[in-house]
Amino acid sequence: MNFPKFLRKKLIIGPLNKTIETIKKNKIHTVCTEANCPNRFECFSKKTATFLALGKKCTRACAFCDIDFQKFSKAPDPREPFNIAKSAKILKLKHIVITMVARDDLDDKGANHFCKIIYEVKKLNPKSTIETLTSDFSLKFDLIDLVLDEKIDIFNYNIETVRRISPIIRHKATYASSLKILKYAKESKKVKFVKSGLMVGVGETKKEVFQTIKDLNEAGVDIITIGQYLSPNNKKYPIKSFVTPKEFQEYKDFAKKIGANNIYADPYVRSSYNAKAILNKALFK
Template sequence: MVTLIDTASAAARRHPEKQKRPDSPVGRKPEWIRVKAPVSEGYKETRQIVKSKGLVTVCEEAACPNIGECWEKKHATMMILGDTCTRACAFCNVKTGLPGALDAEEPDKVGRATAEMGLNHVVITSVDRDDLADGGADHFAKVIEAIRHHAPGTTIEILTPDFLRKPSAALDRVIDAGPDVFNHNLETVPRLYLSIRPGARYYHSLRLLERVKERAPRQFTKSGLMVGLGETREEVMQVMDDMRSAGIDFLTIGQYLQPTRKHAPVDRFVPPEEFATYESIARAKGFLMVSASPLTRSSYHADADFAQLKAARAARG
């Protein structure tokens, strides 16, 4: 049995650049990675707040499997800078194409929504905006500042683009806005970048996270990997070492899930016990916090994980 998330026509609208690619089968998921459809009242309430504020969430745009669980608890990862990405990564379900103009009122909308939802911890991510001179850095900073204004007790986690080929001042502007956690995902091992993340550069992304630590040593840094794309265990461990050399505090590892037939195929479904092994190895390498499971995503359980992250730093002194 094959289950598709998007119809062919919908996929073509969202990913026109992928339509000339050959189809890849989308196989049946193993039992350990299936989730129930969201139907709870908490989910509906969160959805209503998001829609009423005119906000975009990566939960919906990236077809996250955890949306039901997270939205039931009023945890939503807000996506800024529009809903259209200038890149075409082989794994991503976010719409690609030519983005529209920035919404100057978006920072205030996000700040007010954060306060209305009563969030203790909020995660802000975005599409890539290679069309903007600063990659959207100033907009990111304004969103952080608006959240600080409307919800001063809320801790802020950001998941940023790589600001590739942008002035160094762009990244510094975001760092100086003072997020509590600065996340940028490496996504996969260097060997697979050309096919999986062709618009990015592995060592640039690694250097970005290192720069955060140089400029703001007390800011937590975080990065994530997908597995099941054809990487080897040795390659994953080498990425862990690279991350530790860059001072990254928090590592997430989750199973890649293929959004449509036109996206990169799943090489294999990694079993839960293998994720447990990765977590043990990562902790031994010195990460303050590790989340590794088939359904782990960058912002999954982000509020609880942030509390553990702070506790782990305090315990190390």
């Protein structure tokens, strides 16, 4: 499937060395690289990245994701919390985004290690805001509470797609459970903002996207992101359609009509893309 003209954007990048060297030197991982994000060079040039915790092997095999699947992975690296915190400090990040692979092989699903990362990041970067993009922790809400109790600024958990497509492209996680997690985080009142995102171009209808926006809004989600799905390789779920700028605008218009004012919908929008700017806008609305 050929890329339409509206999907082609001029790649404006600066020096990448600082970010890449910091990541390699501290032996950490980023979702930017492991998931083959199309924005990674732009972000690296701005000396920013989304840190990937608990290794680079995921215990789930979602059809859309390029992160390697492994049913049983290595034990969490005890040096990872400090190394991520140190990297954030070197890069002088004002807003730090930490995501994670699913670790169904661990009793606590990686929650305690993830919280150690947040603690170390706060310790070395006390003035920075923190956004987490977690797994569902196998719907163990006591584990979700561990993360929420760390007093992060944004709790991000992606619904990924519309209800009908969810069982086709997601492994274990469901549409209903995703809404439950997001609603739980919002009702906990332990976090400033709850955020969630979905991909389009995976076979959904416009009506289904409207419904998902409505469902997220009713669950209390403060920030919604919508971006064009781009298949990372020919072994993964194929692109079903290219969503036009007009359609993205319709999604934004619908969201604002129902009171979901913090919506970001464009082809290259991703969960943590321009995360600092998105947080700033939410703070001043």
